[in-house]
Amino acid sequence: MTEELPVRGRRTTLADVAARAGVSVPLVSIVMRDAPGASAATRERVRKAAEELGYRPDSRARMLRRSRTRLIGVVFGVQHPFHGDLVSGLYTAADAADYELALSAVTPGRDERRAVASLLQDRCEALILLGPALPTSELADLAARMPVIVVARPVRNRAVDVVRTDDAAGLHLAVDHLVDLGHTRIAHVDGGRAPGAAERRRGYREALDHHGLADQALIVPGGLTEDDGAAAARELIAARPTAVTVFNDRCATGVLDVLRREGVAVPGDMSVVGFDDSSLARLSHVALTTVAQDAGRITALAVARAVARLDGDAAADEREQVIPPHLVVRSTTAAPRADLAAAPARRVRTSSA
Amino acid sequence: MTEELPVRGRRTTLADVAARAGVSVPLVSIVMRDAPGASAATRERVRKAAEELGYRPDSRARMLRRSRTRLIGVVFGVQHPFHGDLVSGLYTAADAADYELALSAVTPGRDERRAVASLLQDRCEALILLGPALPTSELADLAARMPVIVVARPVRNRAVDVVRTDDAAGLHLAVDHLVDLGHTRIAHVDGGRAPGAAERRRGYREALDHHGLADQALIVPGGLTEDDGAAAARELIAARPTAVTVFNDRCATGVLDVLRREGVAVPGDMSVVGFDDSSLARLSHVALTTVAQDAGRITALAVARAVARLDGDAAADEREQVIPPHLVVRSTTAAPRADLAAAPARRVRTSSA
DNA sequence: GTGAAAGCGCTAACAA
DNA sequence: TTGTTAGCGCTTTCAC
Numbered sequence: 207m208t209e210e211l212p213v214r215g216r217r218t219t220l221a222d223v224a225a226r227a228g229v230s231v232p233l234v235s236i237v238m239r240d241a242p243g244a245s246a247a248t249r250e251r252v253r254k255a256a257e258e259l260g261y262r263p264d265s266r267a268r269m270l271r272r273s274r275t276r277l278i279g280v281v282f283g284v285q286h287p288f289h290g291d292l293v294s295g296l297y298t299a300a301d302a303a304d305y306e307l308a309l310s311a312v313t314p315g316r317d318e319r320r321a322v323a324s325l326l327q328d329r330c331e332a333l334i335l336l337g338p339a340l341p342t343s344e345l346a347d348l349a350a351r352m353p354v355i356v357v358a359r360p361v362r363n364r365a366v367d368v369v370r371t372d373d374a375a376g377l378h379l380a381v382d383h384l385v386d387l388g389h390t391r392i393a394h395v396d397g398g399r400a401p402g403a404a405e406r407r408r409g410y411r412e413a414l415d416h417h418g419l420a421d422q423a424l425i426v427p428g429g430l431t432e433d434d435g436a437a438a439a440r441e442l443i444a445a446r447p448t449a450v451t452v453f454n455d456r457c458a459t460g461v462l463d464v465l466r467r468e469g470v471a472v473p474g475d476m477s478v479v480g481f482d483d484s485s486l487a488r489l490s491h492v493a494l495t496t497v498a499q500d501a502g503r504i505t506a507l508a509v510a511r512a513v514a515r516l517d518g519d520a521a522a523d524e525r526e527q528v529i530p531p532h533l534v535v536r537s538t539t540a541a542p543r544a545d546l547a548a549a550p551a552r553r554v555r556t557s558s559a
Numbered sequence: 560m561t562e563e564l565p566v567r568g569r570r571t572t573l574a575d576v577a578a579r580a581g582v583s584v585p586l587v588s589i590v591m592r593d594a595p596g597a598s599a600a601t602r603e604r605v606r607k608a609a610e611e612l613g614y615r616p617d618s619r620a621r622m623l624r625r626s627r628t629r630l631i632g633v634v635f636g637v638q639h640p641f642h643g644d645l646v647s648g649l650y651t652a653a654d655a656a657d658y659e660l661a662l663s664a665v666t667p668g669r670d671e672r673r674a675v676a677s678l679l680q681d682r683c684e685a686l687i688l689l690g691p692a693l694p695t696s697e698l699a700d701l702a703a704r705m706p707v708i709v710v711a712r713p714v715r716n717r718a719v720d721v722v723r724t725d726d727a728a729g730l731h732l733a734v735d736h737l738v739d740l741g742h743t744r745i746a747h748v749d750g751g752r753a754p755g756a757a758e759r760r761r762g763y764r765e766a767l768d769h770h771g772l773a774d775q776a777l778i779v780p781g782g783l784t785e786d787d788g789a790a791a792a793r794e795l796i797a798a799r800p801t802a803v804t805v806f807n808d809r810c811a812t813g814v815l816d817v818l819r820r821e822g823v824a825v826p827g828d829m830s831v832v833g834f835d836d837s838s839l840a841r842l843s844h845v846a847l848t849t850v851a852q853d854a855g856r857i858t859a860l861a862v863a864r865a866v867a868r869l870d871g872d873a874a875a876d877e878r879e880q881v882i883p884p885h886l887v888v889r890s891t892t893a894a895p896r897a898d899l900a901a902a903p904a905r906r907v908r909t910s911s912a
Numbered sequence: 913g914t915g916a917a918a919g920c921g922c923t924a925a926c927a928a
Numbered sequence: 929t930t931g932t933t934a935g936c937g938c939t940t941t942c943a944c
């Protein structure tokens with residue numbers, strides 16, 4: 207308790223603790239690491255000395271000396287809310303596996319290459335990249351040096367491991383749900399060239415096809431942001447499907463906002479389904495029906511895979527792990543109104559009374 | 560270009576490069592650091608060897624050897640969008656000052672204490688804490704060990720440096736703007752115990768007072784999230800001010816959404832001002848009038864202060880740097896409707912036609 | 913301009 | 929159980 211905080215200046219080292227406890231340096235090391243090879247009495251004394259000096263081990267020196275650093279590098283986008291969920295999960299998983307995480311952010315002024323380079327200098331043993339935009343060839347080059355786990359982006363290359371949500375299955379869930387409610391004219395606002403967008407488009411088409419609705423397919427160009435959704439909403443208002451699946455929750459929020467402002471009731475006149483189950487979707491006043499990615503499972507698998515590669519296990523395993531999403535039904539989906547279900551598009555304006 | 564990527568396994572070291580170039584290890588070190596003391600010819604040869612081997616310096620060994628690590632630790636909240644802007648700015652500023660950043664995230668499962676502890680082990684020379692919730696006493700303890708710069712939270716303790724937006728001034732700007740437009744009944748949705756909330760409340764009161772509107776003050780309990788705003792909106796609908804200043808943009812978004820859904824036109828029936836100028840506010844379909852924090856300036860000053868403390872400069876300077884915000888006028892504020900400006904509250908429902 | 917020797921803080925291997 | 933010796937990859941004297 208009486209941690210006598212050392213003045214700013216030279217750090218307290220093992221040698222300081224050793225001197226104070228009257229033992230050798232390696233013995234202190236043994237005690238600090240809880241390694242076998244010291245008597246209970248010594249441990250006691252050493253711990254006390256360390257506490258009194260406010261000693262903190264130097265992870266750099268430790269990693270330098272050990273052959274292993276037990277350090278996993280993580281590249282994430284500082285703007286992307288879902289990456290926040292993933293980073294949280296990664297910490298938990300790494301902790302359980304007794305690994306440390308080194309975070310490196312991608313920002314408007316710092317690209318992925320720089321983010322990766324700094325992690326290489328830090329001597330990370332493996333890299334976990336969240337939704338990277340790097341070309342496959344560079345990912346493969348990296349993977350030649352160290353285990354690389356790509357999260358939330360499909361990569362066709364056997365050198366890297368991939369953990370991602372089954373995006374196509376997610377759209378099947380969404381479309382099936384809407385069809386169950388009685389919808390037949392279901393549009394899709396896509397994500398352009400964003401990671402996962404192609405799979406979601408494909409899932410949408412497949413699902414419509416599966417229900418014999420292929421000729422009703424309508425794909426509206428969208429994107430990742432609320433603004434993209436807002437723009438897409440204007441097209442939706444013209445085309446008037448009774449339901450729409452949207453690339454992600456942010457985009458869906460933009461859709462919702464414009465729809466409502468233009469007098470199109472949701473879900474009365476149009477049902478909307480998002481993707482991600484981000485905090486946006488959960489907001490009580492938004493209450494967006496959405497496809498949830500299992501961030502906890504994805505991150506656990508990503509770390510597990512990194513650890514397996516490092517330990518040399520499972521080297522022949524499947525390279526890609528595709529995690530099924532699940533549907534979270536909230537308040538933006540409902541059965542189509544009787545007069546809309548079959549009839550062609552018409553202009554509708556609901557009084558909210 | 561022909562970077563012959565070494566197989567996974569032992570890292571390439573200075574010794575490898577030295578052997579390949581046919582020189583000694585220290586000489587390679589000199590070349591890699593661009594330090595004086597090597598002939599042009601040697602530099603050329605060494606660089607070539609390093610490139611061919613794909614050599615990357617080991618930052619841990621380097622920091623261990625140098626007395627200085629030139630490493631600044633940053634604690635940020637992975638959920639908070641504004642922290643993303645700040646982290647971006649910090650990277651830029653650190654880069655310019657030739658410092659590295661070590662990021663440590665606060666997540667639902669990882670508290671500030673842990674985040675700080677890991678940075679201490681990494682031998683950071685200074686700590687920048689974004690909106691920390693740690694008690695002042697702990698901040699002071701930390702500051703006894705190393706320079707601590709707190710961003711976006713006022714701290715009454717001479718041991719730590721603080722860089723923050725002038726929250727009170729921000730509310731003056733907002734209220735002045737609304738008064739200029741002709742509003743007299745201006746409410747405030749507050750941020751509860753969030754960092755900065757008290758100052759914003761105070762600024763709101765002061766500004767009203769300054770305009771002789773103190774008796775019109777109405778503070779509605781709010782919070783940081785959209786949901787908090789949604790809840791507050793219900794109270795606003797009952798009280799019917801003609802304008803409202805809201806703790807932050809997220810909360811303001813919740814307010815906006817509920818107001819509009821309940822048929823209260825913005826800015827027709829009620830003007831709304833946010834705080835932060837987050838990406839939310841900038842969205843074209845939201846177009847929120849808001850008080851902008853100068854993230855670039857805040858982060859530049861935070862890094863500059865950390866560097867100054869480390870270099871021993873300016874040790875006697877002011878401990879707290881308060882940055883003036885500025886108002887960004889968008890589309891959620893306008894003059895009050897003639898019948899609302901003076902008249903007491905009444906129920907209004909606008910047809911959007 | 914270049915190389916040899918020492919040491920940052922720590923841990924692994926061995927000896928006592 | 930404990931101490932001694934060596935060395936991780938790098939930078940810093942200090943000779944040559």
